Amino acid sequence: MTKVTDRYAYRVTWSEEDQEHVGLCAEFPGLSWLDSDPCKALTGIRQLVEATVVDLNENSEPVPEPLALRNYSGKFMVRVPPETHRSLATQAAESGVSLNRLVASKLS
Template identity: 60%
Template sequence: MNAQHYTYRVIWSEEDGEFVGLCAEFPGLSWLAPKMEDALGGIARIVGRVVRDLRKQGETVPEPISARRYSGRFQVRIPPQRHRLLAVQAAEQGISLNRLVSDRLA
């Protein structure tokens, strides 16, 4: 697994006064830096080290989100009253309940 294939993002931290590099597949890791590009480089380097260490120890290495397959389906539990209300709204708009919910999520 290539550490560059993981999902990275950089955010500004008012509290720290620096940029924070994050990796979705390794939520416990972060890297602070005064420059955005340094925060990204720092988190990528630390993830690379962690991946190497996990492999060396025979531990499971998380699969990058980009490599995972998604069906496009997931289940959500909502109160029956909300379900009814959404079904009515979908019927009034002449669309499926699935379409209504998908559009709202977008």
Template identity: 60%
Template sequence: MTTTTTARDVAHYAYRVTWSVADEEFVATCVELPSLSWLAASPEDALRGLRELVAEVVEDMLSSGEVVPEPLATRTYSGKFNLRVGEELHRQLALEAAERHVSLNQHVVSKLNRAS
């Protein structure tokens, strides 16, 4: 995000609410600001508390000139990334792709889609 970020933009962040066995409460987290969390008795209260906290933190970051993370939802992606694997895994994947008569890229994309 740039310094034109508004409090409204924090609604675009990726939030998650899960049950915390250790705390015996719901915990809300924000992917873009992983150091922040909020505990509450209900998932709705946990999310509400965290969103308010995120808005305050983003406002503080902006006022102090810090770089505010851009929401994952508004980022653009090229569809390309480099991945380094060991020689043996590379060989295994290339062999599997050849056996299926597809490119190595198609084979790996297929595996990633099945895993997600």
């Protein structure tokens, strides 16, 4: 049976400051695990997250929903300076596409 912690978004990256690999979990931005071995950094963060979820459950605190299980509408608002808005609108008009289509293509 799959545990909720198996569905979280984990990653391992290099920390130049610490001179070690750091394991991270997107749903728990305050947690990290350092190790010289990237596989051990991943194992460490996964174990830390699992222990944190157990603690949250024991204390009747909310457990973050995995990003992979969340529903996304495909819409979000971005605020930009008026000059950027004007520039993008001009680019869209010159390309013969909507502002939405132009920005979506730049993001993908």
